[in-house]
Amino acid sequence: MRSPFLRSFRIFFSALVLIGFFIVFSDFKNIIPTKYINILLYFQFVPSVIKFYDLRSIAAAGFIAVILLSLLSGRTYCSFLCPLGIGMDLFSRIGGLFKKKFRRFGFKKPHTIIRYSLLTASVIVVFIWGIYMLTLLDPYSIFGRFMTYFAKPVVILINNFVAGILHKFDVYTLDHITIKGFQLLSYSVPAAFFILIGTLSLTKGRLFCNMICPVGTLLGLLSKVSFLRIQFDESKCTRCGRCSVGCKSSCIDFLHYHVDVSRCVDCFNCIDICPDKALSYSPVKLKKKPHETDLDKRKFVAGSIMLLLGLPQIARSQEKTAPVPKKESTVKENKTSPVSPPGAGSITDFNRNCTACSLCITTCPNGVLQPALLQYGVTGIMQPVMDYHKSFCTFNCTKCTEVCPTYALSPLALEAKKLTQLGKVNFIKDNCIVKTEKTACGACSESCPTKAVYMIPYEGNLLIPETNVEICIGCGHCEFACPTRPYRAIYVDGNTVHQAAKKPENEQSEMEKPVEFPF
Amino acid sequence: MRRRDFLKKSAGAGLAAGAALSLGGYEKLWASSPGSAKYDMVALMGGQPEAMFDLGIQELGGMGAFVQKGQKVLIKPNIGWDVIPELAANTNPLLIKRIIEHCFKAGAKEVYVFDHTCDNWVNCYKNSGIEKAAKGAGAKVVPANSENYYQQIEIPGGVKLKSAKVHELLLSTDVFINVPILKDHNSTRMSCCLKNMMGVVWDRGYWHSNDLNQCIADYGLFEKKPALNIIDGYNVMVKHGPQGVSKEDVVQMKSQIITTDWVAGDAAAAKMLGVETEKIEYIPIAHKMGLGNMKLETLNIKRIKM
Secondary structure, three states, rough: OOOOHHHHHHHHHHHHHHHHHHHHHHHHOOOOOOHHHHHHHHHOOHHHHHHHHHHHHHHHHHHHHHHHHHHHOOOOOHHHHHHHHHHHHHHHHHHHOOOHHHHOOOOOOOOOOHHHHHHHHHHHHHHHHHOHHHHOOHHHHHHHHHHHHHHHHHHHHHHHHHHHHHHHHOOOOOOOOOOOOHHHHHHHHHHHHHHHHHHHHHHHOHHHHOOOOHHHHHHHHHHOOOOOOEEOOOOOOOOOOOHOOOOOOOOOHHHHHHHHOOOOOOOHHHHHHHHOOOOOEEEEEEEEEOOOOOOOOOOOOOOHHHHHHHHHHHHHHOOOOOOOOOOOOOOOOOOOOOOOOOOOOOHHHHHHEEEEEEEEHHHOOOEEEEOOOOOOOOOOOOOEEEEOOOOOOOOOHHHHHHHHOOOOOOOOOOOHHHHHHEEEEEEEEOOOOHHHOOOOHHHHHEEEHOOOEEEEEEOOOOOOEEHHHHOOOOOOOOHHHHOOOOOOEEEEEEEEEEEEEEEOOOOOOOOOOOOOOOO | HHHHHOOOOOHHHHHHHHHHHHHHHHHHHOOOOOOOOOOOOEEEEEOOHHHHHHHHHOOOHHHHOOOOOOEEEEEEEEOOOOOOHHOOOOOOHHHHHHHHHHHOOOOOEEEEEEOOOOHHHHHHHHOHHHHHHHHHOOOOEOOOHHOOOOEEEEOOOOOOOOEEEEEHHHOOOOOOEEOOOEEEEOOOOOEEOOOOHHOOEEOOHOOOOOOOOHHHHHOOOOOOOOOOOEEEEEEEEOOOOOOOOOOOHHHEEEEEEEEOOOOHHHHHHHHHHHHHHHHHHHHHHHOOOOOOOOOHHHHEEEEEEO
8 A cells, every 4th residue: 555545544543542542641520431541541552461461351452452453564553552652753743843853864773682672671570570660661651651740730730720711700610720749759750751752752753662662672573574564666766765764763774675664663654755656555575684874863952851840840839738736746657558549459469560650640539649659669669559648539439440451450349449448547646636635626537438437525525536447448538637747646557458348337316307496 | 908907906806896795785786787687597397498498588588688689699508528418418409409599589690609528529519419409500619629719818806716718709709698507527516507617718627726616616707707597407417427427327307497697506406406505615605706696595586387
């Protein structure tokens, strides 16, 4: 096929996918139903592999489809389905607007040693150490973090700006949303990758995909035997070299009529560019060996690095501080384990399966999920952890378990979630307002959805909290609501393995329905 | 700034003077207000929420006695919790709808509804049924989930609560109608009129850590007071309040109290709940501060059984 329709179709399709992912990750109103999110996620390679390993079911076989697709058509995944790849194409175009040179690529040697080392290392590390390296390098997860850490706050800032204008006209269709932001250190890895990938894609097209991305390298290996590929018709080629210059994978060696299919992402730009219709996307024919050429390179300094670094600060500055009560609490909470999200099952299993794509973090309507720093140890960096100082887990919600593409958070029915104990409540009486100030409070107990925290008589007319760990589900609402600082008087200590909470028992009130006014 | 401070202090002094007046004098203070009526309180029992309100407001001279043509009205229900109406943690949506209808009938230009919720606000607004009911009646359902919507106010004479951040609509609307649901409360023992004000302020944690009962009473000093308090006593959560666990916590009392005096409203509500008024500490404190009258026997109460 030589039709320019190929390229148009690629651009159209990939734009849809990118917009879809953009909406899913910045959907701060939780409008998109989970089933649509899951369709997008189904074909994401690394999450699908991990989910399949857990489930061994066709419901998680998206990656098999991708493998078959690659054997048939080459690395079309990289151009059509990978949101990071599509995003890089967009960046590359932007780069071209800055400097035309950034869109003149030319054939380059493959970074064979680097890319195969990274692929091998990723696979080996997964088996002997953990998912850590994949967490860092999986393109979908990288994209998810970019969206969650950087793009979503911008979307919310825009929302707030528009909401503010509407508000002046007494319209409340949009509401102002407080951007809570993460701990500053959490931004380090995503920011480093954003600088790396941003620079590479602005100036050098798909170099990241062909040098670093383990999924790209793996699919590149499969593509070496793919049925369909870009090929030269030597009789038509005039060796003008435009295809090579326009190839963002730098994989066309026009002097030797050769396309390095392990790097070609099937963007079909070359077919479109070729004035002689010498390139076609067609069933495989045998090829000659490639030959190396070299072109000058120039480096580009991304002008927006400062903005990128400044963004977390803007986000964090929106969080206003609450006044501190007059007396400071004295007893430090003794947290032995972090609280992992619902559906995690156990922290070990969870750490093994989560690629830190951050979809749960961005989806959580309460913002209780925060990227971990070292709570789970070095290997669990950026994986979601429940932060009950930021927020609490809404009783009537299973959103995070619905969207997780790897099943690190496996689906929980709402009724099951309401009886899943993520951690256990601990009460520190010596920090409690009722004891230290001798005034009423009860913020913890009123927040508790199961009444695992309830009030018992204390001095005089006062009531003081008491806990029933058996029916506690560890949602953290008590810890969130507790007004004591710096230490809370009540907190949740995580369960390393989630447990079943007892269903709260409740007896019918003995109070009679009144027949007369009691006053 | 100094002059403003002076004026504020004078206003506070005026209030203190009002507090010093005898009970009779206190009633006269209310008598001069535009919302004056034959009764201090109308208590109803045995009907549906809407029917009870129709009858009750009529006894107080109709909504027109409180809402003038072209005015903006703020209705503040309790929407604090992410539960269904049957569990009675939030104000009955049918009642809210009917109140809004009365406001528009009286010529209100705009009616607003909000609450600073405890649970996730989107879920609360939705699952309480109030968002749908209020929008259906033509009101604007307004978010209160962000500090951006709040403005700093002073509370002259407050013992513990001397300032607060309140929702801007409380300041920009002309008429304020308080529509609490009567509930058990785990630490103050009852949530009703005065306690419902914790949903118009931003920082509730401050109240909790600085003598909750005193703060609840202190807030009552703030100049923007409800013209009407409509207590939803249709389904009443008598234990495990204010959130509740299940329907076993609820008794169907089919009652409603409408009053211009929120301390009296709270005192009557306490009787309904079967709790000694003295035990609900903010009520006697508010009474002593002159915010209202908890001595029900001195009030002119219209009791209606349907």
